Amino acid sequence: MARRQDQAIANALQRLADILERNENHANGRAQPQVQVAEEGEYQGLNKFLKRNPSQFKGGYNPDGAHLWIKELERIFGALQCSENQKRLENEGREINWFTFKEIFLEKYLPKDVRNKKEMEFLELKQGNMSVGEYAAKFEELALFYLPYQAAGNERSKCVKFENGLRPEIKEAIGYQRVRDFPTLVDMCRIFEDDHKSG
Template sequence: MAGRNNRAIANALQALAQAIGNPNWGEAGGAVEYQGLDHFQRNNLLSFNGGYNPDAEYWWENTRQCLEAEGQDMTRDVFKRVFLEKYFPEDVRNKKEMKFLELKQGNMTVAEYATKFEELVRYFPHYQGRNGESSKCVTFLNGLRPEVKQAVNYQGVH
């Protein structure tokens, strides 16, 4: 069973590598914004059936062995963390964070704003789970247009 999961992970890495190519440069050599992170985070890695890449499997096997030697349990969250650290540059993560921190409702509907908010908030683990829910709500409310925010506050929605 473990070999099968490792194969699925290796296949996911291969497909992702093929999909993103070089995430920092377009065909004309200019910088482009990376879009593959969204695609990666929407995939269910346990059921992903991509191509096979021995380099990806080699990376995963070495990484898994190092993590197990450190006593870390091999969970989906651990895999996701080490994968993102390895394959998504810090500048890309910083751009996503800046987009999130600067997000305001502006001319969007509340539904559009909520969708964009949820799309960006998933990049920030400190907003995930029960502990982050309160901060997530405060950040969401602060991005609403003043008249919408006032109506929400008046209703006592938290």
């Protein structure tokens, strides 16, 4: 089973590397990109994704590099507003969704002790002296290590966790509204904080 997972990761990484290499060759005038869309009207955002110059992960023992690589891809997916279906990878005729790929990837390239430490840091995270923006950035960075929040349908518990870590005055002002969309929640907290500072 572990060997099949390793192979799936290797194949998916190779596919990403091949796509990136084709894009680089195209940019340098050496070849035309060979990225094709299965049907007319299907999502055609791969070129937009590649224009953001995602870095390549070379493998080996590099926990921080693995984490940053996943974080960078997540940021690009977010900027392009990719749906879960648009993040799927194909491996030997099988589709692998992003959550599964990320879970297997992090298991392989982030040692368990490092993940456990980061997970504990996430679970204990509080806003403290950070601004809402800084707290949200740290929250999302560490949330990558807490896989239950990466699955679809866990937005509610993610929002509850974020709220619970806020400073009391922000938590009190925002909490009663029961916002369960994470970006909206962060924006509301940021606006409250800015208004409170200038008030």
